[in-house]
Amino acid sequence: MNDRALDISLIVNGERVQERVDARKTLVDFLREDLSLTGSHVGCEHGVCGACTVRVDDEIVRGCLMLAVQCDGAKVETIEGLSDSGEIADLQAAFEQRNALQCGYCTPAMLATAQDLLKHAKTVPSRAQIREHISGNYCRCTGYHAIIDAVEFVAQTRAKGR
């Protein structure tokens, strides 16, 4: 048996996907090249920049530090799924209103990471906590202030709605 390519079956953005993948293919390359989900970006490819962040079984992970074969049986959510479901519509609007993006390269992963913080937070996170949570996501345009503003605004707005 050839163990260099394996059949996998997983749920991506709510849809069942069955593919044969090379064992050496990372999750983010599988999403981009095999599924044409190009919203997940490839930056440093060694876990530093955070641009490939996606959700696997409800937790954020580095798409470059997981193999596609490891996702057999998993539920994977990318920015395309998070956008379509409306789960992060308020974050997206706040990012736009506050100029929390310029080139947009880091934005899909930044949104996924911000949503991860807000989803787990029991109270409105402080600006320091927001900074710490997105510390693994590089943005080379904004200087981060506008991103912190946007995330803080959404955290406060969601808390009022509770």
Add this chain to the structure above:
Amino acid sequence: MKPAPFSYKKARSLDEAVALLAEKDARLLAGGQSLIATLNMRLSSPSLLIDINGLAGLDGISIKSGAVEIGCLTRHAQAERSDVIARHAPLIARAIPHIGHPAIRNRGTLGGSIAFADPAAELPACLLALDGEIDTMGPKGKRTIKAQDFFKGLFETALGPQDVLTAIRVPSANKDTRIGFAELARRHGDYAIVGLAASARRNGKGLADVRLAYFGVGNTPVRARKAEAALADGSIDAAVGALDLAPNDDVQATAATKKHLAGVLLRRVANQLLEAS
């Protein structure tokens, strides 16, 4: 496609993982947060990856006869949320938020961090500071290795080619246990320029059994024994003066800077150890 081709097998049992490791250039895949980065850069090119994720019984956190036992597949994020670790292994609880970033801590495992033995990593130093132990399983059965005998050199441990690290164990903290932790990194979550994990026992108004384990200053985590003795004698200044670390220059800082920062960290950590004692 960045990594060189390799075969992939998901181990169905610990015994199967040990058996599969007999293949030339086979490597275990746990959290993969260091291994897959090195694959992507082709710094390593194994013939076979043996995925041990999902093996039952290897991700538990429990108290066993006065010690906290942590299964090798426990994720950093899981340990970060654990009440048992917060209460009984507070040094590990203090260190974990410094390891990588949330997305990394969701995948990375405690066993993987110890087995990889990066000289700038937090957990190997914590294990050394706590006088912890490492359980392994190999072709000849189980072994238990003391932390002080485990870290042999740069990314080199006492693990044999077919050994699987199965659990780590540290003494459970009691009311006299004191711990301290500090590190300096360019960005929160990055590997430390210099870091210090420490434990001690309260002894009246002072400290006994002081253990200072530095990371990022050598090929392995390093104890500063002269400084430990000076701190037990009650003088922070003397402890800083007694630091005899011999770091090398690296991409982050010069040896002189590292030595200076080691003293800065010792003052911070000594104050943590002495707090409320």
